[in-house]
Amino acid sequence: MQIYENYSVKEHNTFMMDVRCARFVCVEHPDEVRQLAEHGVFQSEHFILGGGSNVLFTQDYTGTIIHPVFKGMEVLEETEDDVLLRVAAGEEWKQLQQYCLQHQLYGIENLIGIPGLVGSAPVQNIGAYGVEVKDTIAHVKGLRTDTLQPFALSNAQCNFGYRDSIFKHELKHKCFITHVIFRLSKHEHYTLTYKALSQELDRCNLQPSLQNITDCILRVRNSKLPDISKIGCAGSFFQNPIVPQAQYEQLLLTTPDLVSYPADNGRVKLSAGQLIEKAGWKGRRNGDAGVYDKQALVLVNYGMATPQEIVSLCQQVIDDVNKLFGVTLAPEVNIL
Ligand SMILES: Cc1cc2nc3c(=O)[nH]c(=O)nc-3n(C[C@H](O)[C@H](O)[C@H](O)COP(=O)(O)OP(=O)(O)OC[C@H]3O[C@@H](n4cnc5c(N)ncnc54)[C@H](O)[C@@H]3O)c2cc1C
Numbered sequence: 001m002q003i004y005e006n007y008s009v010k011e012h013n014t015f016m017m018d019v020r021c022a023r024f025v026c027v028e029h030p031d032e033v034r035q036l037a038e039h040g041v042f043q044s045e046h047f048i049l050g051g052g053s054n055v056l057f058t059q060d061y062t063g064t065i066i067h068p069v070f071k072g073m074e075v076l077e078e079t080e081d082d083v084l085l086r087v088a089a090g091e092e093w094k095q096l097q098q099y100c101l102q103h104q105l106y107g108i109e110n111l112i113g114i115p116g117l118v119g120s121a122p123v124q125n126i127g128a129y130g131v132e133v134k135d136t137i138a139h140v141k142g143l144r145t146d147t148l149q150p151f152a153l154s155n156a157q158c159n160f161g162y163r164d165s166i167f168k169h170e171l172k173h174k175c176f177i178t179h180v181i182f183r184l185s186k187h188e189h190y191t192l193t194y195k196a197l198s199q200e201l202d203r204c205n206l207q208p209s210l211q212n213i214t215d216c217i218l219r220v221r222n223s224k225l226p227d228i229s230k231i232g233c234a235g236s237f238f239q240n241p242i243v244p245q246a247q248y249e250q251l252l253l254t255t256p257d258l259v260s261y262p263a264d265n266g267r268v269k270l271s272a273g274q275l276i277e278k279a280g281w282k283g284r285r286n287g288d289a290g291v292y293d294k295q296a297l298v299l300v301n302y303g304m305a306t307p308q309e310i311v312s313l314c315q316q317v318i319d320d321v322n323k324l325f326g327v328t329l330a331p332e333v334n335i336l
Contacts, residue, residue, distance in 0.1 A: 001036075002026040009065065013052035014115060016232035017307050021061035027068045030088070030178040033143050036066065037176075042145035047336065048176060050120035051092070054234055055334045058307040066176070068119055073099055076181065084138060085182045089119025093126075096182075101210050105184035107136040109213045110191055113221040115228065115235070119177045123167040124332070125160045129217055130193040134160035139181040140167075146174045162263065163239055163332055196220050224295045232301030233292065237314065238272040238329040251325060272321075272329055273297035279320040289313045311335070 007024035010016055025041070027033060036042065045063025049055065068090035077084040083105055087096055097112050099105075110131035120126075122140050126133045134155065141152045159166040167175065190208045192198045200216040201208060226233050240261075243251075248268040251258055255278070259271040276282065276296040283293035288305035291313070292298040299310055299317075318329050 001028055001032045007065075009049070009052065009057060009061070012049060012065075012067065013055055013057055013234075014228045014232060015052075015056050015234050015301050015310070017057040017301070019057040019060050019307070021063070021065045023064040025064060025066050027066060027070060027090070029070050033068075033176045033178060034148070037143060037145055037148050041066070042176075046173075048119075050089075050117035051115055053115040053228070054120065054124065054332070055336060056234060056307065056310060057336050058311055059336075061336060068117065068176075068178075070178075071095075081187060082183050082185050085184060086179050087118045087182065088179055089117060089142075089177050091118045092116075093118055093121060097214070100184060101214060104186070104210065106187065106189055106210070107131075107184045108133065108182075109210050110194075110197070110217060112214045112217050113225075118180050122158060122160075122165055122177065122180055124163045125165050127163065129197050130191045132160070132162075134158070134165075136182045136184055137180060138183040140177055141179045141181065142175050142177040144171075144175050151175060162242070162269070225298065226292055226300055231292075232303075232305070233298050234333045236272070236297045236332050237299040238276070238297060238317075239332045240269050240272045241275075241327050241329060242267050242269045243327060244268075247326075251327075255325075270327065275321045275325055275327060275329070276317055279317070279324050281317050281320065286313055291317065 004024040006020055008018060008020050010018040041064055047065050049065050049067045070088050070090045072088040073091060074086045075083055076086050093114055093116050096118055100108060110129035111126060111133060114126050114128060121133045122137055137155050139152050139154055140158055144151050190213060192208060197216060200220050206212040242263045245266055245268055248260060259274045261269040263269040273296045276291065281291045282296040284291050287309055288302040289309035290300050290302055292300045299313060301310065314331065321327060321329050
């Protein structure tokens with residue numbers, strides 16, 4: 001493992017916040033997680049950082065940041081129908097997508113373009129264009145950092161929900177995910193329920209295929225999301241709020257064009273982006289902290305924004321949406 005003291009994490013978070021941590025540890029092999037645990041690292045202040053594309057550092061971090069860099073993909077089992085693939089936590093999500101494209105494996109093609117590492121994907125059950133990663137996860141394996149016991153959770157035990165899982169609740173700060181085991185289909189099948197995707201296929205006169213879906217989604221994403229090599233952000237800053245049916249019907253009286261999707265237990269998921277836009281925030285900026293002009297769900301750092309400026313912008317957006325709709329937006333991003 002590599003250990004750095006008083007280390008800047010600017011290159012390790014897509015918001016490009018130039019804060020420092022007391023210690024930064026690159027874990028090069030899954031066995032090193034146990035070594036760290038035996039040295040008590042998980043008993044003191046620590047944070048496991050993947051690609052840093054879902055975090056906002058608001059100040060220097062006084063503890064240890066642990067960053068998996070171990071990679072690897074291994075087929076554990078193959079049938080006529082599917083492949084059980086074990087992927088190491090430090091593998092980049094885009095490498096897994098590339099592997100699936102090369103080997104004609106189906107199930108995660110709609111998740112193309114999501115930054116980050118594979119070990120983080122189950123944490124918030126990444127999702128896009130009508131697909132969630134939970135639908136392809138068989139098991140999640142790792143080490144409990146509180147008990148030092150290895151764990152292997154089945155899909156059902158992960159309690160996946162919308163941008164949610166056990167890793168955000170009971171197991172928050174209590175486990176290090178070392179591997180994710182995916183079950184990927186060998187049969188061609190696609191999820192084309194998202195209008196933006198089917199429209200792009202139609203517009204380009206393309207039949208659904210792994211390559212065509214990949215290309216279309218990347219085009220749509222690039223037209224709406226900032227290029228993180230130039231503009232800092234962490235993707236959707238807020239979760240889409242889920243409200244009871246009665247509240248939704250009430251809101252429709254004043255906002256008939258409210259975008260909605262069915263959610264669990266008869267509830268309704270609203271579009272946080274639309275609410276922010278209607279509250280007048282789309283494209284507005286306070287200095288270098290802004291609400292992206294092509295997608296109101298994304299808060300951005302145009303260059304020199306401080307963490308406090310992003311936090312203050314976030315609060316103003318929450319307050320204004322609340323005043324207008326009585327709906328409280330919750331950040332999707334981990335604020336540290
Ligand atoms: C431009 C852009 C677009 C995005 N689009 C989407 C999208 O379409 N859909 C979507 O769902 N998300 C999206 N995101 C958010 C983000 O990319 C995902 O949440 C991604 O899975 C985060 O991966 P990461 O490796 O960067 O995780 P990090 O931000 O480093 O960490 C995220 C969380 O996972 C925990 N964690 C990381 N690794 C481990 C591990 N090995 N063991 C235990 N806990 C761990 C961290 O402690 C933290 O709580 C987007 C972000 C950006 C910047």
